Amino acid sequence: MFLKPFDVLIVRAIKNQRWKLIAPLDYEAKKGFKVRVRQGFVTDLASIPKALRVFYTVNGEHRKAAVLHDYCYYKLGSVAPYIKLNRKEVDELFLEAMKGLGVGWFKRYSMYFAVRVGGWASWGK
Numbered sequence: 659m660f661l662k663p664f665d666v667l668i669v670r671a672i673k674n675q676r677w678k679l680i681a682p683l684d685y686e687a688k689k690g691f692k693v694r695v696r697q698g699f700v701t702d703l704a705s706i707p708k709a710l711r712v713f714y715t716v717n718g719e720h721r722k723a724a725v726l727h728d729y730c731y732y733k734l735g736s737v738a739p740y741i742k743l744n745r746k747e748v749d750e751l752f753l754e755a756m757k758g759l760g761v762g763w764f765k766r767y768s769m770y771f772a773v774r775v776g777g778w779a780s781w782g783k
Contacts, residue, residue, distance in 0.1 A: 659758050660685050660722055661692070667722050669701075676700050685726050687751055693737045695729040702728070704769075705780065720769060723755035727773065731780055745781050749773050 661684040669677040683695040704724035730751060735743035743751065749770060756766040 660755070665722075667725060669703075672700065676702055679725070683722060683725060685755060688754060691738045691741045693726060693730065693751075695725055699725075699729055699732075701725045719759055720756050720761050720765070723752055723759055723761070726755050727752040731777070734781065745777060746774070749777060 665684070666681075667683060668679065668681040670680055672678050677700070679695060679697050679699045679701070682697045685693045685695075687693070701724070703721050705728070727748065730737050730743065730748040731745075735745065735748050737743060737748075752773060753766060753770040756769065761769075
């Protein structure tokens with residue numbers, strides 16, 4: 659679950675459809691570890707191909723989970739002291755976070771499967 663007081667996503671548009679976090683975003687996984695997405699992190703919110711944006715918006719109810727996912731990919735799964743997740747575990751964290759945000763079943767699983775299939779191209783970038 660996203661933790662207070664940083665459970666609200668506060669970002670500023672910069673350029674090229676990128677956003678910069680103005681305040682950190684904190685998440686506690688069901689497995690008990692915490693992830694802090696640092697202030698200043700730059701994200702595209704959700705990496706959704708233009709052709710699919712008719713069905714899925716970049717800035718939807720899933721946006722906090724997408725920022726968490728972007729950060730974990732950027733960190734190659736090194737999300738907390740002594741916590742190193744592989745890509746599948748990071749994708750599962752994305753799914754968990756979307757569920758906690760109340761993202762509907764079909765949407766969250768279709769987004770999860772999309773990152774499972776295509777996420778390898780972004781891992782570590």
